[in-house]
Amino acid sequence: MDLYVLRHAKAERAVPGGDDARRPLTEKGQRDARRLGRWVREHELALDLVATSPYTRAHETATLVAQCGSALPLMIWDELVPGSTVAALMARLATLDPNAAVLVVGHDPLLSDLVSAAIGGGRARLAKGALALIGQFSPESGGALEWLVTPGVIVPGP
Numbered sequence: 001m002d003l004y005v006l007r008h009a010k011a012e013r014a015v016p017g018g019d020d021a022r023r024p025l026t027e028k029g030q031r032d033a034r035r036l037g038r039w040v041r042e043h044e045l046a047l048d049l050v051a052t053s054p055y056t057r058a059h060e061t062a063t064l065v066a067q068c069g070s071a072l073p074l075m076i077w078d079e080l081v082p083g084s085t086v087a088a089l090m091a092r093l094a095t096l097d098p099n100a101a102v103l104v105v106g107h108d109p110l111l112s113d114l115v116s117a118a119i120g121g122g123r124a125r126l127a128k129g130a131l132a133l134i135g136q137f138s139p140e141s142g143g144a145l146e147w148l149v150t151p152g153v154i155v156p157g158p
Contacts, residue, residue, distance in 0.1 A: 001093070001096065001097070001098050001099065001100050001101070001102060001136075001137045001138065001143075002100075002101040002102070002133060002134075002135055002136075002137065003093070003102055003104070003118065003133070003134040003137040003143065004045070004047070004101070004102065004103040004104070004131060004132070004133055004134075005103075005104055005111050005114060005115055005126065005131070005132045005133075005134065006036075006061065006062070006065065006103060006104070006105045006106075006111075006129075006130070006131045006132075007105075007106070007107065007108055007111050007112075007126040007127065007128055007129065007130050008025070008029075008053075008055075008057045008058040008060075008061040008105060008106065008107060008128065008129070009025050009028075009029035009030070009032045009033040009036075009057070009060075009061045009064075009128055009129040009151070010025065010026050010028050010029035010032065010128045010129065011023045011024065011025050011026060011029055011056075011057035011128075012024055012025070012026055012057075020055070020082075021054070021055045021056065021081075022055075022056050023055070023056060023057050024056050024057060024060060025057055025060045025061065025064075029057070029060075029061070029128070029129070030060070030064060032128075032129045032151035033060070033061045033064035033065055033129065034064050034067075035151065035154050036064075036065050036129060036131060036149075036151065036154060037064055037065040037066070037067060039149070039154045040065060040131075045101070046101055047066075047072060047101050047102070047103050048072075048097070048100040048101050048102065049072065049075065049096065049100055049101075049102045049103070050062055050065075050066050050072050050073075050074050050075065050102075050103045050105070051074070051075045051076075051077045051080065051092075051102065051103070051104050051105070052074050052075070052076060052077070052080060052104075052105040052106065053076075053077070053080035053081050053082075053105065053106040053107060054076045054078070054081065055081060055082070055107065058080065058105050058106050058107060059074065059076075059105075061105055061129070062074050062103075062105040065103075065105070066103075077089075077092060077104070079091075079092045080104060080105070080106035080107070080110070081106070081107070082107045082110065084106075084110055085110075086110065086113050086114050086117050089104070089110065089114055090114075090117075090139040091139070093137075093139045094139040094140075098138060108125075108126060111126050112124050112125050112126045115132050115134065115145065117142065118134045118137055118142045118143050118145075119134065119142060119143070119144065119145045120142055124145070124148075126148075127150045127151075127152075128151075129150065129151040130148060130149065130150045130151070131148070131149050132145060132147070132148040132149075133145070133146040133147050133148075134146070
């Protein structure tokens with residue numbers, strides 16, 4: 001499996017007493033997500049599945065990225081919400097076709113922990129809006145970090 005891991009783009013600040021699940025992307029976060037979507041299209045990343053956290057900031061990021069590429073519907077996975085575990089996410093990934101190209105969109109520290117576990121240890125840290133490819137991934141044996149891009153290294157487009 002090719003596992004693409006995307007941390008949501010920059011979101012509005014949390015406010016005391018506010019609903020964290022409903023925080024939207026900032027204007028910069030929206031621009032970065034659209035830019036990443038164009039980058040995905042330009043690099044012809046063919047995805048079979050896009051799974052996202054139900055939280056607004058992750059869902060918005062997934063939607064903006066997916067709009068620039070394939071017309072795949074978004075699947076909501078509770079295993080991608082803050083507070084979920086790598087074990088739960090790995091179990092969900094284990095149910096998928098091992099030849100699929102899957103994009104998961106969610107939150108930190110879960111996604112950084114997923115990348116760290118998938119590459120056999122160490123500590124990976126995904127910035128907001130960063131996209132990583134774990135190639136030849138399997139939930140049982142992990143995979144190899146093939147690349148990692150951040151919004152700052154993607155050349156701005158129109």
